[in-house]
Amino acid sequence: GATRFVENGTVPDLNGLVADPASSDWYFCSNGVVRTDVTQLVLYDGAWFYVVGGKLDTTYAGIVPYDGGLFVVGAGRIMTEVNGLIQDPNGSGWYFCANGQVQNQYSGLALYDEHWFYVVEGRLAEDFVGDVQYDGAWFHVDHGMLVG
Incomplete structure (x- = not known):
């Protein structure tokens, strides 16, 4: 066998x-x-x-769970060069990463493509509408994106 x-x-x-x-x-x-x-x-x-x-x-690209964490994998390896907001190629979810690992302890703002987004526990807060405080200032968030 x-x-x-x-x-x-x-x-x-x-x-x-x-x-x-x-x-x-x-x-x-x-x-x-x-x-x-x-x-x-x-x-x-x-x-x-x-x-x-x-x-x-070597063909898989996506988010892989391991040992309590989530990791960005591409071409068969953890993509340690990945930092910031990225979209899971296998879904619609967006994740905030550092060195190829989803930063699930991070909640705050993240800059992507010249726009600011609200992240909660390492994931883009796509359902969130409201105000958030960041670095001493208040910002309005509409479905995860800062407006105004």
Whole structure:
């Protein structure tokens, strides 16, 4: 049943992300066995990569939950260069990010495309209409966007 790496007739003790020498694919392994049960972010050489069914998925773009956080993934990795407001490519939600991680502890204003938006717990407050205080001043917000 299980997919294994074999070298010289034996299963080597391979762990973590492993390059398949017969292709350009990478697999997440434990003791040389591909972990098809694993769909999550995994650490490799100081960077985080997105594995689906034990295989590195370089086609996925979106927000991925991991260890209580939300992360921006593209081309198979956490996109640490992503900062500020971004739209989830798989949905309509907007998120406030720093270094590729949704800042779910942040509530306040965020600048995007020369406009200010109101963020609550890392998400654009699209349903919010009212006044908010920021940096000692009051602002009116209409569906998440500052007006006036």
